Amino acid sequence: MPVSLTVKKVEGKPGQVYYPLQINTTPNPPTPGPGQVLIKLSAAALNHRDLFIRQQLYPGISFEHPLLADGYGVVVDVGPNTSSDKLGKPVVLNPCWGWESDPAGPEDNGARYAVIGGAAQYDIGTAQEYAVVPEAEVFVAPEHLSAVEGAALPLVGVTGWRALVTKCFNGDAKGQQGKNVLITGIGGGVALQTLQFAVAMGCNVYVTSGDQEKIEKAKAMGAKGGVIYKEQGWEKTLQKMLPEERKYLDAVVDGAGGDIVSKASRLLKVGGVIAVYGMTISPKMDWVMQAVLKNVELKGTSMGSKKEVGEMLEFVREHKIRPVVSKVVKGLDNIEGIEGLFEDMKHGKQFGKLVIEIADAMSSSPKL
Numbered sequence: 356m357p358v359s360l361t362v363k364k365v366e367g368k369p370g371q372v373y374y375p376l377q378i379n380t381t382p383n384p385p386t387p388g389p390g391q392v393l394i395k396l397s398a399a400a401l402n403h404r405d406l407f408i409r410q411q412l413y414p415g416i417s418f419e420h421p422l423l424a425d426g427y428g429v430v431v432d433v434g435p436n437t438s439s440d441k442l443g444k445p446v447v448l449n450p451c452w453g454w455e456s457d458p459a460g461p462e463d464n465g466a467r468y469a470v471i472g473g474a475a476q477y478d479i480g481t482a483q484e485y486a487v488v489p490e491a492e493v494f495v496a497p498e499h500l501s502a503v504e505g506a507a508l509p510l511v512g513v514t515g516w517r518a519l520v521t522k523c524f525n526g527d528a529k530g531q532q533g534k535n536v537l538i539t540g541i542g543g544g545v546a547l548q549t550l551q552f553a554v555a556m557g558c559n560v561y562v563t564s565g566d567q568e569k570i571e572k573a574k575a576m577g578a579k580g581g582v583i584y585k586e587q588g589w590e591k592t593l594q595k596m597l598p599e600e601r602k603y604l605d606a607v608v609d610g611a612g613g614d615i616v617s618k619a620s621r622l623l624k625v626g627g628v629i630a631v632y633g634m635t636i637s638p639k640m641d642w643v644m645q646a647v648l649k650n651v652e653l654k655g656t657s658m659g660s661k662k663e664v665g666e667m668l669e670f671v672r673e674h675k676i677r678p679v680v681s682k683v684v685k686g687l688d689n690i691e692g693i694e695g696l697f698e699d700m701k702h703g704k705q706f707g708k709l710v711i712e713i714a715d716a717m718s719s720s721p722k723l
Contacts, residue, residue: 356381356382356383357483358381358483358687359378359381359482359484359687360377360379360421360422360423360480360482360483360693361417361422361480362374362375362376362416362422363377369411370411371410372410374409374410374418376422378687378690381483381485384485385485385487387433387487388487389435389436390434390489391433391434391488392437392487392493393485393487394426394428394429394448395428395484396481396483396484396486396713397427398426398427398503398505398506398711398713399426399481399482399506399711399713400423400510400544400709400710401423401425401696401697401709401711402423402424402510402544403543403635404424404472405422405423405472406700406701408422408473413473415469417474417475420473420478420480421472421473421479421481422480423472423480423711424451424471424509424510425447425448425450425472425507425509425510425511426447426481426486427445427503428446428486428502429443429445430444430493433490441493441495444495444496445495445505446493447494447505447506447508447509448471448479448492449493449494449661449664450470450471450472450510450513450664451469451510451513451661451664452468452479452492453466454467454468454659455660455661456660456661456662458521458526458660461660470510481506482687483687484713484714491661494665497668497671499672500671500677503710507678507679507707508548508671509664511543511547511548511708512548512667512668512671513660514548514657515546515552516552516659516666517632517656517659517663518545518630518632518656519549519606519608521656522630522654522656523608523654528552528556528670529556531553532557532558533559533601534559534601534605535558535601535603535605535606536560536606536607536608537560537561537563537606537607537608537619537622538560538561538563538607538608539563539607539609539610539615540564540609540610540635541562541569542566542569542705542706543705544679545633547679548678549608550562550576550577551576551577551679552670555674555676559598559601560573560579561580561596562578562580562582563582563584563589563611564584565584565585567583569706570583572706584611590621590622593622594622597622604619605624605627605628606623606627606628606630607623607628607629609629609631609632610632610633611635611636612631612633612635612636612639613634614640616629616642616643616646620643620645620651623651625649625650626652627652628652631654631656632656679708680707681705681706681707682695682696682705684696684712685711686711686712687711689711692711696709696711
C-alpha cells in the first residue's frame with residue numbers, strides 16, 4: 356500500500372522537543388474530483404520549516420497531514436472539469452496556497468494562506484506517494500529538470516525570486532546587468548537559488564559564509580567573490596572586491612539577520628535595498644542611523660505568490676537553471692536516510708537541497 360510520512364506528537368516544550376518521524380500506510384490512490392488531478396510523486400525535498408516543525412517552532416502544524424512542501428511528480432489521472440493537457444506530464448506543486456498574485460502579500464490578510472506540508476490548514480504534503488490536488492495548484496515542470504531537481508526548486512525558488520526580483524528590483528528581472536548584489540549564508544537552498552537567478556540576470560554577485568569551501572563553490576557557480584562573515588571587518592574586505600566603477604552594493608538578500616543592517620549599510624548605495632527572508636543568527640536586528648541617513652530600505656519577505664512561482668519557473672525554463680542538490684536518499688520508508696538529511700540541515704552541512712527520491716518518474720503510469 357502507498358505510504359506517507361508525518362511527525363508523531365510527543366510531549367515537550369517548543370525548541371526542546373523533537374518530534375519523531377512516522378510512516379503511515381494510506382488507502383489506494385483516490386479518484387480526483389472536479390477540478391482536481393492525481394499526482395504520483397517522484398521526489399520531495401526538505402526545507403528548514405520541516406526542521407522547525409519537528410522542533411515545534413513553526414505555527415499551525417499538523418500531526419496527521421504529510422510533511423514537506425516541495426514535490427515533483429507525474430499527473431496520472433484527472434477529474435471532471437479538468438484540463439487533460441497535464442495528463443501524463445511531469446509537474447511541480449505550488450508550495451504556498453491561498454496567495455494568488457498580490458505583490459504586497461497574501462490576499463485576505465493571509466486568512467487562507469499557508470505553506471503546504473505538515474500544515475493544519477491544508478491536508479496536502481509531498482511526503483507521500485500519491486496526492487490529489489487542485490489543478491490550479493500545479494505547474495508543468497521545466498523540461499530540462501530531473502525529478503530530483505524539480506523537487507528541489509519550488510519553495511526556495513519562489514522565496515529567492517520574490518526577495519531578489521519583487522523586493523530588490525521592483526518586479527523587473529531585466530535590465531539588472533552589472534548591479535552588485537550580496538547574498539548572505541551561501542550554501543542554503545534559498546541563497547543558492549538566488550545566486551543562480553542573479554548570475555543569470557548579469558549581476559555581480561558576492562556571498563558570505565562561515566566556510567571558505569562554500570565560498571569557492573559559489574564562485575564556481577558565477578559569484579565574483581565572497582567573505583567569511585565570522586571575521587571582523589568583513590564588510591571592508593568585501594568593499595575592496597567591488598568593481599572600481601561601482602564601489603557600492605545595489606541590494607542585499609539576507610537570510611541571517613543579526614548585524615546585517617549595520618554592516619551592509621556601509622556598502623549600500625543611497626536608497627539601496629536589504630531584503631530579509633530569514634533570521635537564522637538572531638531573531639532581532641538593529642536599525643542604525645546610518646541606514647536612515649542613506650535612505651536604505653529594509654524589506655521583509657516570505658515565500659511568494661502563485662504568480663511569482665509561475666514567473667520563477669518560466670525564468671528557470673528560459674535560462675536552463677538546474678537547482679543545486681546536496682544529497683539524495685531513496686524511499687519514504689528510509690527513516691535512517693531521511694534522519695540523516697535532517698541532521699545535515701540541523702548542523703548546516705548541506706550545500707544545496709536535501710531530497711527524497713520517492714519513485715522513478717519515468718515508470719509512472721496512469722491509474723487503472
